[in-house]
Amino acid sequence: MCGIAGWVAFDADLTRRGDALDAMTETMACRGPDARGTYLRTHVGLGHRRLAVIDLPGGAQPMTVTTPVGEVAMVYSGESYNFQELRDRLKGKGHTFRTDSDTEVVLRAYLEWGESVVDHLDGMYAFAIWDGRDQKLVLVRDRMGVKPLFYYPTPDGVLFGSEPKAILANPGVRKVVDTAGLRELFAQTKAPGWALYKGMREILPGTLITVDRGGVKERTYWRLRAQEHTDSREDTVARVRDLLTGVVERQMISDVPRCVLLSGGLDSSAITALAADRLAVKGERVRSFSVDFLGQEENFVPDEMRDTPDSPFVRDVARHVNSEHHNVMLDPADLSDPAVRRAAVAARDIPNGFGDLDNSLYLLFKAIREHSTVALSGESADEVFGGYPWFFHEQVLRSGTFPWMTVIPPLSLAGRTDHVEPGLRERLDVATYTADQYSAAVAEVEPLDGESEFDRLMRITCHLHLTRFVRSLLDRKDRLSMAVGLEVRVPFCNHELVEYVYNTPWAMKTFDGREKSLLRHAAAPVLPRSVVDRVKSPYPSPQNPGYAARLQEQVRELLAEPGAPLFAIIDSGWAKQTAEADPAGMSLAVRGGLERVLDVAAWLDLHSPELDLD
Structure with missing residues (x-):
């Protein structure tokens, strides 16, 4: 897992611009704390920061191969879980290898x-290849978009990076944010290709981009396709179990210490139990981590998002699989620091407004x-198997908008926009x-011939x-984990598993009358009964009203500077009124607005962007 950056300029000599390439590369230091490297030729510069996971001594990058007709160089971020099988195939075709790394295999x-x-690849990855034989750059992002990759076309080439900050570090880039960028920021629809900054684009999942003297070309190499599902219910459960078991086994491969994230829900518990089984064969125990807040379990009250605390279920799973468990206890005061x-905010490059969820x-x-x-x-099991409560409310699914926006208070229209400066809100x-x-x-x-109207609705819902x-969730996970040099793998994003379950009829996905029936029955043999029967609960959030009060105090400090750039984006009247409200009765939507105000303030201070709000 690493951070990559680069620059292609067909009308310039980049060997004179090593300082700019170094600046771009160093913004990725958090993603790759173990090593750095650059590749600089006349028209191309590639930068790499390495987090060593596979073949610690041999996987240095950029990696190059010299051919009789030119040099080929690559910078790579992520993991190819089938690299061992690919290496064997390539050896059979005459290739020789200098290292044991998956980078060289790719x-x-x-x-x-x-x-x-x-x-041929199975994994999570984003990589760039400079093919000196054809004088072209190839940019690739994995099928589900687990690993991020952004690019910025220039008059004679392109800039790219794992994160926008790498591109913004190039002195030729203006950090302009206009109304088009802000519109999606507040809409939060995850519009394909959107990046907050003008002129910048996110490479879509399952997409390959080539850059040569003829310009930039984009090709989609993978998307969700509709296919008829012919397996029986029993065979489908067995297939899900086999796929997931194989995925977890491949994703446990590592030359460094690994662990699992355990929330006590069905999804993370299934991964934990399967990982424990695979490690037990080798005489090892799985290491698990959970998160909680001081006083949360003792004082928990069911709210509009959560029916149960996580801790009792975490303990059940840890005992059941005999994991080496660590509970990370956070003080709500730390979340408001x-x-x-x-x-x-620095990790995410945008003021997303998720506040305590991001901070924790x-x-x-x-x-x-x-x-x-x-x-x-x-992560992603709810999207793959249909686990959210709103999947079962047909009125919500027929509301004519993204279902989560009618159910999650901070994502309602009011939650997304009430705090925006009125004139800007109108524009x-x-x-x-x-x-x-x-x-x-x-x-x-893509429709499926002969599908009923209801099944078509559920296919649309799953596709959305x-x-x-x-x-959005994968981007959040990647940015916040890589900000501290932690590689987080997501077995439920395996494309074979996603394709298979996506095409399973909704009636089969819910055959026991509950959410995620296929996963529940596939994983039941390795889980405690309490978790198998547990109702879906989101990632935890502090319930202590003292947290909201601390947010209000910080917003009041911002209001002491009424002429600050913040109030070109944020409604000062809303901020003042909300900062004086009773924190004990504050709704999640209003608290989310306070989070956004503080996120925007932090983002402006970090980046000092040019605002074009006309």
Whole structure:
């Protein structure tokens, strides 16, 4: 797992611009604390920061191969879980290897198959290959978008990086944010290709981009396809179990300490139990980590998002699988620490407004990194198997917008926009934009011949979650974990598993009358009964009203500077009124607005962007 950056300029001599390449590369130091390297030629510069996970001594990058007709160089971020099988195939085709790293396997696979290399990879990755034979750059992102990659076209080439900060470090880039960028920021629809900064684009999942003297070309190499599902219910459960078992086994491969994230829910518990089984064969115990807040379990009260605390279920799983368990206990006061918020906003490059959810995840990952370098997560199971409560409310699914926006208070239209400066709010017209994005997202869904109207609705719903909602969660997970040099793997994003479950009829996904029936029955043999029967509960959030009160205090400090750039974006009247409200009765939507105000303030201070709000 690493950070990559680069620059291609066909009308310039980049050997004179090593300082700019170094500056871009160093912004990725948090993603790769173990080593750095650059590759600089006349028209190309590649930068790499390494987090050593596979083949610690041999996986240095950039990695190059010299051919009779030119040099081929690569910088790579992520993991290819089938690299051992690919190495054997490539050896059979005459390739020789200098290292044991998956990076060299991917580079050799490109030499063998060219751009079709993408059809042979299983994993989470983002990489760039400079093919000196054809004087072209190839940029690739994994199928589900687990690893991030951004690019910025220039008049004579392109800039790219794992994160926007790498591109912004190039002196030729203006940090301009206009109304188009802010519109999606507040809409939070995860519009394909959106990046906050003007001129910058996010490479879409399952996409390959080539850059040569003819310009930039984009090709989609993978997308969700509709296929008829013919397996019986019993065979489907067995297939899910086999796929997931194989995925977990492959994703446990590491030359550094690894662990699992355990929340006590079905998803993370299934990963924990399967990992424990695989390690037990080798005489090892799985290491697990959970997060909680001081006083949360003792004083827990069911709220609009959560029915049960996590801790009792975490303990059940840890005992059941005999894990080496660590409970990371956070003080809600730490979540409101401006330094923690600043670190989280810096990691994400955008003021996303997730507040305590981002801050606590950052602190959890930071604590885990003291013990492990790799962690497996249950992220994405709800999107793959249909686990959210709103999947079962047909009225919500027929509401004409993204379902989560009608259910999650901070993601309602009011939660996303009430705190925006009134004139800007009118110009952004987030409601119309969201409706347009919803229509575009629905139009991408490939129909299945003979599908009933209801099954078509559920296919659309699943597609929306797998191409919009989950991408936001994966980006959050990657940025906050890599900010502390922790690699988080997501077995439920295996593309074979996703394809298989996506095409399973909804009636089979819910055959026991509950959410995630296929996963529940596939994992039941290795889980305690309490977890098998548990109702879905989201990532924990502090319930202590003292947390909201601390947010209010910080907002009042911002209001002491009424002419600050913040109030070109944020409604000072809303901020003042909310900062004086009773924190004990504050809704999640309003508290989310306070989080956004503070995130925007931190982002402006970090980046000092040019605001074009006309």
